[in-house]
Amino acid sequence: MRSCKMVRVASVLGLVMLSVALLILSLISYVSLKKDNIFGAPRAAGPGGPRMYMFHAGFRSQFALKFLDPSFVPITNSLSHELQEKPSKWAFNRTAFAHQRQEILQHVDVIKNFSLTKNSVRIGQLMHYDYSSHKYWKNKHLSPKRLSTGILMYTLASAICEEIHLYGFWPFGFDPHTREDLPYHYYDKKGTKFTTKWQESHQLPAEFQLLYRMHGEGLAKLTLSHCA
Template identity: 30%
Template structure:
């Protein structure tokens, strides 16, 4: 009897243990599944490409009230932007309008675009727009830098006979395309800071600043000012200076030309070729000549593409020598320059891009509205006036050095697509800017 009761007790205890262990296993399995699901959701939501884009653009592209660049600055309306992207996709045969509509209708106005489907669709739309641009470039009449053919001159004249319209949607799509294709943002990579220093860097950190010295975007309006003689007599000085941010090149002379080129400067470039003209500042007399002819009237940031730390150190020392407190040298990120150069090779820019074209791309990402002045690689204007290579020295255009036919084709196309306004006429006669949302 006792034995039977003992066996019965043992059986109940065994079953209790079994049930307890089973419950524990179910609980642990459920917890493990939930944990794995959460990890997978986190990985999906932090897709490398998506994270890069969204860290810079935490906004709903269809909501004009979003707080970050570029929609707030561009004022892209939700319905217009959605319709535009749908039409772009449908026209190029990538997706049907109903497919695009079903995706975008699911995007709530209170949310940022984080889904892979929306992100991919916008990227497809951006590529479709770039294809349209490339097709237009290929249809342009032939010409040579320095000498435009009659057909090309007539073609350009027809472009500038029409009033220019800023296209918010094309600008927004181009900015998205640029960020997506380079997997970075212009602001983060425009200049080298100490975060770019490698452990075994031999530069000694010369020219590497602690933080990015460029003001944070967006800039409402920007002037990108080239040095072409097309600016002579243009009366564009006031128009240039009215913009929030002004970009110039190679420490170009300003004094004496203010009426045509303005005086305001936020950043100017310094190519290694300029330093070579002054013996790379290796002796005192060259440093004096350089400071008197190039540095005295400048202000803002000096962005250099030089990789030679000794040259950079000598420039910094020369700036200190003349006690120029309004001038600061920064090192350009040539890795970012190379990324953009590689990207544009896919779209017909077969030569290494000029610093002017590079900064124009940067401006399109940093600025809501971009105006381009002083870019005209021809010996004569549309009116037949002789145009020197530079407005400040009368030097003849060197076709071997300034072979920019691919770039001018793209700039004319960007002008037609409303991404930038190319100024080649007297600014007092320019048509007023219109915005096409």
């Protein structure tokens, strides 16, 4: 009888210790989330603008979800399927593209910003030092400290190209097809978290959402499939 009771007590103690361990891990995760402030809306979210929220799945991986905006299409395999497997449904809207080009040229001096001379070359040359391009994108509810190189390249392309196809603009730390960790932005580390450290410079998820909407409007063709 005593041995039975001791076994039961040991089992109860084991369950208690396991519960405490899980509670500690949960608290660590919660404190990490609070510290990074990843539940707060990014600065791009203005009145009526988009709100991006981050959450942890387990203790390692993370995903981005969109709330409070019915027009947003969740980032899932179905989105990738829509972008890749049904190209015939995408049609270039030449009229809307021409209108957007005129809007951009009203805010951005393309010749000044993108012309490189021997005396003007500097670190971060690609318009990072000149914020005229931010004026246009701010009207689209996108106002980070610095626009990403990807969105700046779109700004350049919109002024000099007849049609734009974007490849590889995927700002999340996981593969949309396999869910495996990916190198984030231009860093080599895989599975990097999008936290306030990134938001201090860029708003990549918000840029992706904007580009996806432009894809739907026929302004640019987004391609997310793997390179051959």
